[in-house]
Amino acid sequence: MGIDLQSSLCVDFGKFKLQNPIMTASGTFGYVDEFDAFLNVKNLGAIVTKGVTLEERPGNEGKRIFECTAGMINRIGLENVGIQKFIKEKLPKLREKGINFVLNIAGSSVEDYVKLGEISKANNIKAIEVNVSCPNVKSGCLEFGTDEKYLYELISRIREAYDGFLIVKLTPNVTEIEKLAFAVQNAGADCISAINTLKGLGVELNFNGTKVSKSFVQGGLSGKCVKPVALSMVKRIKEAVNLPIIGLGGISCLQDVLEFVAVGADAVQIGTENFTTPDISERLILELAEFIEKQGFKDFNNLKEELRK
Amino acid sequence: MKKNLKGKVLNIENVAKDTVKLQFSTSLKEIYPGQFVSILIPNKTLRRPFSVADFEAHSSENGIITVLFKLKGEGTKYLKSLKKGDSIDYLAPLGNCFTLPEAGKRAPQKALQKALLIGAGIGIAPMLYLKKVLTERDTENFLISGFKDEEEAVKGSDRTVIGGSVLDNIQNLLDEFKPDIIYSCGPKIVLELVCKLAEKNGLRAEVAMEKVMACGIGVCRGCVIKVKDMENGARLVKNASVCADGPVFAGSEVIWE
Ligand SMILES: Cc1cc2nc3c(=O)[nH]c(=O)nc-3n(C[C@H](O)[C@H](O)[C@H](O)COP(=O)(O)OP(=O)(O)OC[C@H]3O[C@@H](n4cnc5c(N)ncnc54)[C@H](O)[C@@H]3O)c2cc1C
Ligand SMILES: Cc1cc2nc3c(=O)[nH]c(=O)nc-3n(C[C@H](O)[C@H](O)[C@H](O)COP(=O)(O)O)c2cc1C
Ligand code: FES
Numbered sequence: 001m002g003i004d005l006q007s008s009l010c011v012d013f014g015k016f017k018l019q020n021p022i023m024t025a026s027g028t029f030g031y032v033d034e035f036d037a038f039l040n041v042k043n044l045g046a047i048v049t050k051g052v053t054l055e056e057r058p059g060n061e062g063k064r065i066f067e068c069t070a071g072m073i074n075r076i077g078l079e080n081v082g083i084q085k086f087i088k089e090k091l092p093k094l095r096e097k098g099i100n101f102v103l104n105i106a107g108s109s110v111e112d113y114v115k116l117g118e119i120s121k122a123n124n125i126k127a128i129e130v131n132v133s134c135p136n137v138k139s140g141c142l143e144f145g146t147d148e149k150y151l152y153e154l155i156s157r158i159r160e161a162y163d164g165f166l167i168v169k170l171t172p173n174v175t176e177i178e179k180l181a182f183a184v185q186n187a188g189a190d191c192i193s194a195i196n197t198l199k200g201l202g203v204e205l206n207f208n209g210t211k212v213s214k215s216f217v218q219g220g221l222s223g224k225c226v227k228p229v230a231l232s233m234v235k236r237i238k239e240a241v242n243l244p245i246i247g248l249g250g251i252s253c254l255q256d257v258l259e260f261v262a263v264g265a266d267a268v269q270i271g272t273e274n275f276t277t278p279d280i281s282e283r284l285i286l287e288l289a290e291f292i293e294k295q296g297f298k299d300f301n302n303l304k305e306e307l308r309k
Numbered sequence: 310m311k312k313n314l315k316g317k318v319l320n321i322e323n324v325a326k327d328t329v330k331l332q333f334s335t336s337l338k339e340i341y342p343g344q345f346v347s348i349l350i351p352n353k354t355l356r357r358p359f360s361v362a363d364f365e366a367h368s369s370e371n372g373i374i375t376v377l378f379k380l381k382g383e384g385t386k387y388l389k390s391l392k393k394g395d396s397i398d399y400l401a402p403l404g405n406c407f408t409l410p411e412a413g414k415r416a417p418q419k420a421l422q423k424a425l426l427i428g429a430g431i432g433i434a435p436m437l438y439l440k441k442v443l444t445e446r447d448t449e450n451f452l453i454s455g456f457k458d459e460e461e462a463v464k465g466s467d468r469t470v471i472g473g474s475v476l477d478n479i480q481n482l483l484d485e486f487k488p489d490i491i492y493s494c495g496p497k498i499v500l501e502l503v504c505k506l507a508e509k510n511g512l513r514a515e516v517a518m519e520k521v522m523a524c525g526i527g528v529c530r531g532c533v534i535k536v537k538d539m540e541n542g543a544r545l546v547k548n549a550s551v552c553a554d555g556p557v558f559a560g561s562e563v564i565w566e
Binding site for chain 1: 310311312313349352353354355356400521522523524525526527528529530531532533547548
């Protein structure tokens with residue numbers, strides 16, 4: 001490949017830099033180098049860690065995964081090692097291996113998030129992504145990300161505690177994404193990522209003669225089937241705010257990446273497709289570089305400009 | 310180390326009602342009984358996991374992996390439609406393996422003199438490979454398997470139970486054969502009974518569990534079961550992923566829910 005990967009694909013968010021726009025999505029790629037068996041994690045723009053909470057969490061009971069047409073539904077329930085273990089066991093490995101990463105954080109109260117922000121700052125973590133698709137226990141378990149007032153308060157408070165690159169990951173389960181994006185911008189976030197999973201339900205029916213047994217898997221829908229929703233959200237966010245955007249939701253090939261960039265994404269994340277094709281993210285970097293060269297674009301920024309015209 | 314590999318179908322045949330044997334080429338040099346492969350199915354988000362039912366290593370790219378599968382839904386229907394020479398995209402070797410007399414990933418604890426293998430239904434698949442390896446490594450073994458009816462029975466066991474439960478007369482067999490360890494694979498309900506039986510008889514048991522999987526490598530936490538946290542005096546409960554911490558678990562550590 002006759003293209004200088006380093007400079008031609010690089011994305012500069014100011015406080016945070018990516019060697020290329022291909023990242024991997026929270027919850028689908030582990031914490032560190034779990035995918036090194038299939039690719040070189042160091043080559044990625046950045047990985048986003050599994051969502052980390054203040055305390056370790058065991059996650060949900062019962063069935064956690066349901067496959068549906070062109071996607072899947074998960075109800076993992078944020079099983080994670082907790083911030084202390086992350087700092088002690090995962091962070092040194094990320095640094096030692098030179099992996100560019102974003103810490104994804106989740107909480108059930110504003111205080112949880114603020115503490116996570118403080119700990120991130122204290123440990124010099126360059127970028128965090130705030131998962132706001134979590135129920136706010138203090139306000140009747142309404143999700144932070146569905147109410148612009150709560151969201152504004154939450155992000156403002158995290159902003160006070162954390163001075164690194166602050167990404168807010170929006171949930172698509174709202175009627176007016178513009179209002180939430182605007183709240184996030186006003187609260188001082190540096191970037192928006194979208195989308196998290198859509199609310200979905202998997203239904204399993206079993207017949208034994210006339211006897212029916214059924215079970216439900218209620219959780220977050222992801223994979224190829226969510227792409228049109230994600231594209232629409234990214235486009236609307238782009239039209240509402242000036243923040244850089246990281247697009248995700250159902251990306252599985254170069255064409256998808258280009259579509260997200262065309263509607264406003266400055267970088268993208270690959271989620272569910274990592275399960276199907278574990279080396280997809282590295283492949284996409286190469287394909288993107290080849291495409292840029294073959295088509296005669298100067299670099300990724302130039303491609304982005306042309307796609308946005 | 311696990312990899313994403315490609316192989317070619319070498320042989321595909323029906324071995325019993327709705328039961329297919331699929332053999333494909335592999336460059337792997339090692340994969341142990343209890344470990345599994347995860348096969349890509351076109352137009353499906355999730356790969357499909359299958360236990361290794363036999364394996365032959367060769368110095369070239371031409372090792373052979375055998376899987377035995379029961380027709381369930383679209384994934385297995387697709388696999389059944391494959392022809393000799395078709396390509397297979399799979400992740401392997403995944404998961405841990407049964408305790409073996411030597412080599413293997415798990416350090417053998419005690420001398421394994423005599424092993425009883427119990428396969429229920431398609432759970433016979435990993436038992437066949439385990440039997441082969443135990444025999445090669447001079448461990449006396451006995452494989453008993455059970456099937457719903459004659460048509461569904463897969464060959465290769467020392468005793469085959471048709472109809473009823475594979476565990477119906479198992480106490481007699483235990484008294485007669487006097488194993489040191491029981492290995493088993495099959496529906497959860499059978500595995501739970503096997504573990505209780507082992508406990509009652511003061512025997513070790515190892516069971517291969519199943520769960521719907523997404524990543525297959527311990528990352529997504531979609532396939533966890535509850536186990537006793539042995540490091541903490543077995544008092545605490547923790548999650549273990551079937552795909553990476555398992556699929557083989559000691560009977561004494563699994564918490565049945
Ligand atoms: C470690 C492991 C080893 C396995 N080894 C074998 C084997 O050697 N031979 C064999 O026939 N089957 C084996 N299975 C089960 C096999 O993976 C499923 O039967 C297969 O995925 C069904 O795919 P399908 O598309 O045909 O059916 P689907 O339409 O996807 O599903 C049919 C039924 O199978 C269940 N199922 C789907 N995926 C899985 C899964 N990953 N694990 C368990 N159940 C599932 C579904 O819940 C549903 O009830 C194994 C499963 C695991 C986890
Ligand atoms: C198994 C699984 C676990 C996830 N865990 C998290 C998480 O911990 N935090 C988070 O913000 N998003 C999580 N997500 C959402 C993804 O990061 C992503 O937003 C979503 O799946 C859409 O992208 P995709 O279609 O490419 O997967 C998870 C998704 C899946 C499938
Ligand atoms: S399938 Fe992802 S952890 Fe087991």
